[in-house]
Amino acid sequence: MRILHLGKYYAPQRGGIERHTQALAEACVRAGDAVAVLVHQAPGRWRGMRETMAGVDVRRAGCIAAPVYTPVSPTFPIELARALREFAPDLLHLHLPNPSCFAALALPAARRLPWVVHWHADVPPDAPDWRLRAGYRFYRPFEQAVLARATTVIATSQPYFEASRALQRWSSKVRIVPLGIEPAATVVPRRDMWPASGGMHLLAVGRLGRYKGFDVLIEALPSMPDASLLLVGDGECAGELRALARSRGVEARVAFAGDVDDASLGAAYAGADALVLPSLDRGEAFGLVLLEAMRVGVPVVASAIPGSGVGFVVAGGESGLLVEPGDPAALAAALARLRDPLLRARLGDAGRTRWNERFTLERCVQTVRAIYADASASGGTRSVA
Secondary structure (H helix, E strand, O other): OEEEEEEEOOOOOOOOHHHHHHHHHHHHHHOOOEEEEEEEEOOOOOOEEEEEEEOEEEEOOOOOOOOOOOOOOOOOHHHHHHHHHOOOOOOEEEOOOOOHHHHHHHOOOOOOOOEEEOOOOOOOOOOOOHHHHHHHHHHHHHHHHHHHHHOOHHHHHHHHHHHHHHHHHHHHEEEEEEOOOOOOOOOOHHHHHHHOOOOOEEEEOOOOOOHHOOOHHHHOOOOOOEEEEEEOOOOHHHHHHHHHHHHOEEEEEEEEOOOOOHHHHHHHHOOOOOOEEOOOOOOOOOOHHHHHHHHOOOOEEEEEEOOOOHHOOOOOOEEEEEEOOOOHHHHHHHHHHOOOOOHHHHHHHHHHHHHHHHEHHHHHHHHHHHHHHHHHHHHHOOOOO
16 A cells, blocks of 8 residues: 655654654555655754655655644645655555644545544643643644544544543544554663662653653652662753752752663663653553563553553553652652562563563554555545544
């Protein structure tokens, strides 16, 4: 098949959605499909570009800025029309949330194709940021129009789907397809990435944004004097988190690594005693970093977020520990339990088994390609509730 993905960003930009889109696109190329992706340049890069990466035709529209995580790209509709004409896809795979995808609604060449919508996360109508709440009033009608046209909607977990008000009208179209990742490459653990050599080596990975709850993790560190933290990622809260670490007296035990390459990230996972994902709300829809830790046998501690996929990925008490979101004391207590090397080994082994049985890339790709085949056979037939 000829598949055109529409997304926000693509490698080298990092993020769970970006990593999954890349893994899926490259796996489909290896399976014999022709794959293109249309995404945005990094904010501030006005000029578009095109390149081939691992057999994937990557097209990037210029991006003026990205207020409230939303790329502003006046040329995206033009680039979409060009991709439809030049690449001639059999099917569109739209990754939401992403307002640029709405350009497909206006293009007859796009409307003639079957659409698969990958629902990575809601835009919460009750978001703490008033700009998101206000913007969703304008976003929602277009979001619902895209869902109406979709042949299939992929949700990444049953709990997230059930909690998503936006998807309930379209439940007959929804297929649950968990994200998956490939086996890890063999790497040499790097304990030198942490600021202290002794005690527990904690790892946290993700964009330094508010919903990630990394401030809660830093607040928990004073109760864990034998622990050091490696924080991988960058974002708008980096300065605040550094200041918080200083004010809590744990600055010497926190290493802010920023963005790192894949080899260094793999070495960090291999050297960690535990991965911590202290996210606060359903902005954490799945938690791909949990899978990255589980596949190499690293135990995880994560927030038990109602309506999120985190509790679907981690079986609490069996393959990891789940704690109340936003509670530094509860987080510190869970981390203290992991001082026990036997518990770490048990949780790590169970996590590796759970990844291998449920969350491999091979399993994910097989299911998605079957959805492509069904959508293509339907000729893009769409049902409207």
